Amino acid sequence: MPDVNGSRRTYHSPVRAEAARRTRQAIVAAAAELFVERGYGAASLRDVARVAGVARPTVAAAFGSKPALLRQVLDEALAGDDEPVPVAQRPWFAPVWQATDPGAVLDAYAEVCTLIGRRAARIFEVVHQGAGDAAEVGGLWTMLTRNRRAGAEMVARHTAETGPLRPGLAMDQAIDHLWILNNPAHYADLVLERHWPEHDFRQWLAHQMRAGLLGPDHL
Template identity: 40%
Template sequence: MADVKGGRRSYDGSGRQEKARSTRRAIVAAARELLEQSGFTGTSMAAVARRAGVSAESVYKAFGSKAALVKEVFDVTIAGDDEPVPVADRPEVHRIQQEPDARRKMRLYVQGAAERASRSAGIQLVLRNGAEADPAVARLWAQVQDERLAGMTMFARHLAETGCLAAGVDVEYARDVLWTCTAVEVYDLLVHQRGWALTAYADWLDSILSTSLLDPVAGVGSQRP
């Protein structure tokens, strides 16, 4: 029986909140499909609304601008869901941080990077290709690259602090190698253009990064003095 206080039915907003979240998911999914098909300039908010089965007003109300919608598409695609948890705070990242063996640590990192690339390469290429034609896309692409560089720096610093880096490899060098090898352009060349399987790409990435960055004797519990 519904609760009644003061002669009025108490309001439960959970259903409305879930409906709003479902609508938001539908808009993001529709936007991703259209962006990957038609690019940034070829995708209008009205077209997104039609694909999602909502009004254009609903799209603007939810996101405010086309650039904000595209950024949401990117963030959800990278994370794999729309949960309000930053990638750095997710269980898979904690497993990487807590793994004591350098090579298993790198393998876990590479597996995550390959999975994110397989999900997000399409939308990343949309942003990169649209950056020259539209200032809003250029700003968004620059933001995405800044966030990626910050992530590479954090992982490189973690490798240094846990004694995993080879002699002569500093944080800046490790960051730049990670930044280059995990770039969407490399994924595009090997997987999209050369037809590599995702597992082959991950194996290559693991080999390149481990050989280039890791201390060959780093292992369980190893810490550089």
């Protein structure tokens, strides 16, 4: 509607915005279910729309393409919601930054990796399997791999700031240790496949991180 100066005012409806968000959430949930159940290639946008209870054009209008939808599913699995807040700034990551000695940093990071594994291990595998079949998924897998190493670097450097690493360990090696261990595939193999209790997995992961970065005196 034009204002008194003849220009148009932007109309914002909180009810409409919340309805749109609920629709997006339903689409993401349906896509996550189908991608895990069928794989990326076999799950069509039409199938996603059917499971979400919306029209196919609604899916396309909300996300644009299947690769973009996969990226959103992945982002929400990693973060836990659709808020645009980086993982390292999430409240559940805060114990890593708040820890005051190297062992406590790594214990907190093992907790973070366990949480991420619980939420994202299955969709990580979807991306991994789809990377060889679709170039856009291959690019997403490359980005995931780089982001995991960037996260490992942040934590390794923070660990070193709170106390010494084991003698003779170069920073690049410390980062590589955490980069290998923060892979959600470990959660998939040990918790989802071998049915380890999460508590046991978290303890194992913290033990491996301490052994790699700090040495036997910190186990």
